[in-house]
Amino acid sequence: MEEPIELERLLGGDERALARAISLVEDRDPRARGLIEQVFPHTGGAYRLGITGPPGVGKSTLVDRLVPGLLADHRRIGILACDPSSPFSQGALLGDRIRMRSLAREEGVFIRSMATRGALGGLARAAFEASLLLEAAGFGLIIFETVGVGQAEVEIVEAADTVIVVLTPQSGDAIQAMKAGLMEIADILVVNKADLGGADAALQNLESALSLAPREWKPPVIRAAAEKGEGIPELKRAIDRHRLYLEGGPLSERRRARLRDFLRRIIAEELERRLWEGQGPAALDRKAEELLARRASPYQMAEELLKELRLAL
Ligand SMILES: Nc1nc2c(ncn2[C@@H]2O[C@H](COP(=O)(O)OP(=O)(O)OP(=O)(O)O)[C@@H](O)[C@H]2O)c(=O)[nH]1
Ligand SMILES: [Mg+2]
Incomplete structure (x- = not known):
């Protein structure tokens, strides 16, 4: 018999309670909903950083070097390493753990890997819910690391302030x-592995690409060699500057947009789930088969399916 999640322990910052709670949201366990409802009033204050980019560019190494300095401003930091698309996530996640080895021992740092189970795009919601849990448990800074290869990853880091x-x-x-x-x-670009050469040209190209699409906030381009610790203080300063910029106004709009997306996602996933509830995984295929044979028309079929929905949560 599994231990129940104790809200009090979670709110008190207990890491085991936190780990179990995150598993519930990741597994889409029915108990997750009640938990999110209970912690929600205790959230709203944490700052969120998203870190993304192509595979192997040094994201985890950067986080590993950056976090000790951030601990000066935040007593507890939660790191969510999200891997939406890799079928080899076990290996990648193991790699993450090894690369963030120095962090894992650091007091006040909680590291958790998350992978997709079930619906595509579901990880964005699960990662955001996990961040709410961390927030309620007293984590003032939450970092999402994700390999940036497509829309699913973009959705995850969109939950970040910076x-x-x-x-x-x-x-x-x-x-x-x-x-x-x-x-x-x-909001910030990092050219990492500058020790391998070619960084100056890459920096210049990025600067000129950015000047083509001017924005109110001009993303700084930071040169780094994470493994040697180079560029880390500059990156921290850029994060601080961006946070100050956001706090001068745009932050509340970003947060409103994020909650709007969260609500929309809950509704969309719930509608989809109810539509096919009790019908088995082949139901959609059977409908498509009917369309293929031209026994029904798509809009008419959609209309009929929608009529069957019970619309209360
Ligand atoms: N030469 C050089 N190698 C680096 C640097 N930073 C990281 N690496 C190496 O690049 C490899 C990938 O580093 P990670 O930090 O795991 O990169 P990642 O972006 O988190 O990788 P994924 O999460 O798998 O996409 C490792 O072998 C690192 O040691 C750097 O500044 N210079
Ligand atoms: Mg990584």
């Missing part, structure tokens, strides 16, 4: 990041 996009001087990285829509969401 989004850091990490690249390397390898030209393919910038192209990949642009394709994944990362440039638009970057």
